[in-house]
Amino acid sequence: MALGNAMIADQIITSLKYLASNGYDVYIFDYRGYGNSEGKRRINAIIEDYKEIITFLNSKYDKRFLYGVSLGGAVIMNAIGSGAEYDSAIIDSSPSRFSDYGCPETIDPVNNLPHDASKIFIITGKKDQVLGSDMTSPLRIEAQQRGARVLDGDDFSHPYMDRDLIAHKARTKLILDFFTQAPDRFE
Numbered sequence: 001m002a003l004g005n006a007m008i009a010d011q012i013i014t015s016l017k018y019l020a021s022n023g024y025d026v027y028i029f030d031y032r033g034y035g036n037s038e039g040k041r042r043i044n045a046i047i048e049d050y051k052e053i054i055t056f057l058n059s060k061y062d063k064r065f066l067y068g069v070s071l072g073g074a075v076i077m078n079a080i081g082s083g084a085e086y087d088s089a090i091i092d093s094s095p096s097r098f099s100d101y102g103c104p105e106t107i108d109p110v111n112n113l114p115h116d117a118s119k120i121f122i123i124t125g126k127k128d129q130v131l132g133s134d135m136t137s138p139l140r141i142e143a144q145q146r147g148a149r150v151l152d153g154d155d156f157s158h159p160y161m162d163r164d165l166i167a168h169k170a171r172t173k174l175i176l177d178f179f180t181q182a183p184d185r186f187e
Helices: 009-021 045-060 069-079 133-145 164-186
Strands: 067-068 090-091 120-125 148-152
Touching: 009 148, 009 164, 045 067, 045 069, 069 090, 090 164, 120 133, 133 148, 148 164
Parallel strands: 067 090, 090 120, 120 148
Antiparallel strands: none
């Protein structure tokens, strides 16, 4: 899993028990300069770190699942855009672009969508107060045009910030269902 901005692994790991209890090995890493990790917080370095992590983990597993939330969704999209191999990816509430804030267009998540996005599930939330629809919808719309499964949840806020337990459970069920169905789709 690739974390959102200001999230650290120690705080989120218990929220991922639903994946582990369903047989998935979950790996989560603090970005450079986050938590107890050393280094400067640089988006290009974070992206490169995750490309290496994904390559290493891909050598250990037959099925490769990627999951990124918010900033982490952008990191995962960049890994996918660089050619990382995967069987299924969930991008939850990622910004569509960083170039609006001075970063190069080459790292815009929307510019890293594969031509065939059928192995990707993009989730956004209509109640998201961190990344509004103006920031998330270009990626969602383009991904859908390229064959991705998409959902703009009526009751969803930002990942792990849903205002009620029902919305949170609905979101985690969608995530688990997408990963659970993925092996059957790609064998």
